[in-house]
């Protein structure tokens with residue numbers, strides 16, 4: 001079935017509260033949506049957020065990559081040559097992982113629909129285990145003054161979240177206090193993950209993590225303590241602390257994941273479709289992780305339901321994925337879509353409809369003419 005058209009649109013969804021990390025503050029999800037249609041009228045949707053501080057991808061660069069490179073490379077190809085379509089798309093332009101992810105997600109949505117399967121069941125064919133039909137996500141607590149972070153954590157627990165992902169990385173000693181106060185407030189039954197978003201030096205990371213260990217704050221893992229480029233620093237931190245270290249900004253490509261695993265530079269890997277360039281490369285990282293018995297998290301940028309749900313389908317399909325950080329839809333003040341996985345507090349229920357399951361995307365689409 002030939003790929004007939006590719007269209008672009010935008011969605012703008014206000015967040016419940018501003019999202020703050022060591023790198024940035026954001027007030028709304030303003031993402032690009034890619035719609036791909038085959039000759040028989042079937043459509044698939046993908047999404048990409050412009051996360052310039054992490055991926056380097058801006059709204060303009062994502063749009064230019066889709067218009068100028070991705071669309072011309074795959075228009076007219078036969079969707080049933082699925083691997084060839086994905087390979088051509090991946091090779092048509094270097095980097096630009098968010099643009100590729102949007103197209104890759106739309107292609108996977110479309111292909112799963114063509115096969116009459118929910119996407120997670122299609123993706124699970126690569127895994128020996130039965131897919132999950134339900135996931136539990138954490139909720140992100142933005143980095144703020146300690147009092148505010150304690151209030152946000154208590155509110156999350158009231159809403160039913162049992163896993164908190166606390167953003168730190170703004171001052172090592174203050175970070176220990178932040179986690180100590182949150183732990184004191186939420187009690188011992190809540191899981192606390194800490195994400196430094198590259199905010200520490202390697203010495204500061206070791207000092208801070210050890211202080212958290214000495215204070216018995218029961219931190220499940222620490223995510224990306226040092227710069228994503230500082231491979232040696234990441235390996236050093238991993239070797240110096242007991243708390244498991246999760247690589248995020250240090251792993252974009254399949255090669256990055258291979259190196260981290262081979263050299264034991266981190267204990268765990270956070271896979272995000274916007275870093276890998278979509279599901280195809282994320283599946284390859286899962287394959288390598290599974291061979292080496294490494295557990296993975298599926299995370300997201302500030303994305304809405306299309307891209308986050310693609311991540312949820314992958315998380316459900318793969319047994320190496322034991323952690324879900326898929327709180328994008330929970331941070332949005334409205335859900336403008338129809339269909340797809342159900343996000344109910346911390347619970348994500350996978351749909352049995354074919355594809356990702358999303359049937360309506362309220363964006364004004366413009367067809368790309370090549």
Ligand code: MG
Pocket residue numbers: 195197223224248249270
């Ligand atoms: Mg992270």
